[in-house]
Amino acid sequence: MKEDFLHYIWQHQYFDKADLATTAGEPVQVLRVGFYNTDAGPDFREAILRIGEVEWAGSVEVHLNASDWHRHQHQHDPKYDQVVLHVVWQSDVPVVRTDGTLVPVLELQHRVDLRLLKTYEVLQQAQHAIPCAAFWPEVPEITKALMLERALVERLEEKGGEVLQVYQSYGNDWEQAAFYTLLRGFGFKINQQAFELVAKSLPFHVVRRHQHNLLQLEALLLGQAGFLADAGDEYSQQLQREYTFLQHKYKLQPLPRHHWNFLRMRPANFPTARLAQLAALLHQHPSFFTNILETDTTQKYQQLFAATVSAYWQRHYMLGRESKTITQGMGKSSAQNLVVNVAVPILAAYANHSGERAYLEKAINLLEQLKEESNKYTRLYEELGWRAKSAADNQAALGLYKRYCSHVNCMRCAVGNKIMKQRKATL
Known part of the structure; x- marks a missing residue:
């Protein structure tokens, strides 16, 4: 198991909340799970929790083992003083903030349906290059289409970010x-x-x-x-x-x-x-x-x-x-390659820098008008029944594979989320 599974479980609250309490026996009520943090610091920000008789506003940190708090040296990092709840799979040691005060701990290992964990493990241990290949036909087309759109935008933002770094340097x-x-x-x-x-x-x-x-x-x-x-x-x-x-x-x-x-x-x-x-x-x-x-x-x-x-x-x-x-x-093919790998990232970078989304839309529109080209990444999805219809689809598939599938990052992918949600509904 990786921490991303616990992130997913906490974010969607897929655990048994009956008599929910900290390891110290204080009742816990989740009023707001918080917003997932992709930057440095605690995993979920702006959470609101009632622990005992007190309502707390702060951050939630997630680890597989409570001792990971010390392994990551959070007890010396002031950014983690705002943590109001430590969510763990297994509570093996108490943890403290920089001032020595105890952090309340919520243990989940006996509150998560093991069949849900089994689905996660199937995704994590899949032999296919696309971890969800066995579940792909079950996922609604709209979910896959929206995820590919998201992967395309994320890829353009990433490529544009590389150009921005050059611009600044x-x-x-x-x-x-x-x-x-x-x-x-x-x-x-x-x-x-x-x-x-x-x-x-x-x-x-x-x-x-x-x-x-x-x-x-x-x-x-x-x-x-x-x-x-x-x-x-x-x-x-x-x-x-x-x-x-x-x-x-x-x-x-x-x-x-x-x-x-x-x-x-x-x-x-x-x-x-x-x-x-x-x-x-x-x-x-x-x-x-x-x-x-x-x-x-x-x-x-x-x-x-x-x-x-x-x-x-x-x-x-x-x-x-x-x-x-x-x-x-x-030649035409090489020229198209340069449109995709030079013009489009520059447009994406300038959109980011100027705040004018029209340039990002122009980049996407440009890709949508360029002919698709089959490659080793698109062929992986073609095996599952998906077909690229433009260069935009090529870039989307590339983004989806490199950011999610190749890292088995299913819990951050809408397709993986849908699979887990469908499995949860049958439990």
Whole structure:
């Protein structure tokens, strides 16, 4: 058993309240269970309880064993002085506040129907990647739909939060934050870390100063990535000369080549080709962050990322290696990936920062208009009969799996809650 089961039991009051009393024998009446606290401090805030003849307003702390209070050092933490009731599965020791006063304890191990605990254990011990797979068909579609909507919003808030951290760490500059997020997105997982290193090692003010010149942008990006050390053909040598000048001017230190991965990749996805595409995008859209906020259609967002590369890169995927086919820029699938992983998080971050929910709604609407893509996460739910119909569904499934299913966090999931409630109704 984990504490989340007791959180659930307390929050929904799924225990026998007949002759409810503390371990010291004082009668307990729950007037308000309190609000679940996701921050530091006691588990439930603003609870109202009658213990004995006195009505208390304060917090409730939940543990499996009363001794966990001491294990977590709450007896030395003033935040826990406001606890008016310690709810535990087993009361093994008395507990005190910082001033030495005893905390009333409510023991639940003999008040919870063991069949409810058995349902919880089935979820916790499930072998399927989706813990509730055996119960999924029993859950109403509306419950699953609402939970997926919640998981989508939570995922967008999480991704937006990552962009906000970048924004704050770079002096509250949105264009800088968008630049970093853009480079991270261009890594497409395989080379994500290397692209992040380029973003960290190449000051954005340098990029901004040379955005009007595509050749210089290519030189900065490819040079900083470490790809110009062995320039071969004439164009590569021209890029090398540009980078050498800019490197000395701005005291730049290029990345070692070992950071980059070319294995098991199509030539169109090589990091050299991606860097050329990135240069074209930055050149054609110098106010990238503003473009993200103001672009108004899904097609325009995809066009934003599918910028036309220079003539050299239309015929090359590596420096000195000519391609048999002509490629003007990024493919549609890759452009959609960047809309999802760059544009949408930026919109979510700005919605959070500005307080204008319209940008979050814009992000969700954008995802709803983009085509779904089957992946290992959506396939887990497809096995249960659910089907993604848009990129929004993909992100919702990803959010649901990563935040809830993979951690067996069923007690915080509406689907898991519904299963437990249905089981409770049959007891």
